[in-house]
Amino acid sequence: EPEVTQTPSHQVTQMGQEVILRCVPISNHLYFYWYRQILGQKVEFLVSFYNNEISEKSEIFDDQFSVERPDGSNFTLKIRSTKLEDSAMYFCAFSTGFDEQYFGPGTRLTVT
């Protein structure tokens, strides 16, 4: 099974700070996704990204969030001004299209 890596594994930040979560995609997988999971709750879709642009985003993905491929390889999720309610596990995922998605191990974000 293809391996997806995410860094950092755990990020602690203060409210109002910016955080950048990183993901290394699988080669030849062109569809990128970010999800989050608040502790004890279900996995929530944030955004999908294809061909260097957002293809779909959820209501959660407001102006505080952005995604990029800054160097053509890594895939990042930026939260500009974190809030306490942003504390969650953040998962990136990849697919070749409308088939199975490969999820990373996640980044645990703790906002204090």
Place this chain on the structure above:
Amino acid sequence: LAKTTQPISMDSYEGQEVNITCSHNNIATNDYITWYQQFPSQGPRFIIQGYKTKVTNEVASLFIPADRKSSTLSLPRVSLSDTAVYYCLVGADDKIIFGKGTRLHILP
């Protein structure tokens, strides 16, 4: 996206076959049925996907009746390591909307 309904939790014993049924009465013609597994503090993992009848892989089987309004994930001879949350998803595109899933607990 079609709404899915699955049991909140299930218990079973090691070595047993486990069947988890998912209802999706409003499934559309183009929709596929996909199951994911999630262990605590890990990302979801794809198990199986199907459109109709039966699909089998090295991990599980997926049974889909002719009307496609439900599906059953079958896990043969479960072990303690199969304790996880199992999600039934229905859709025709790459956007995954997770429900609460079924929390499967395998007992020794």
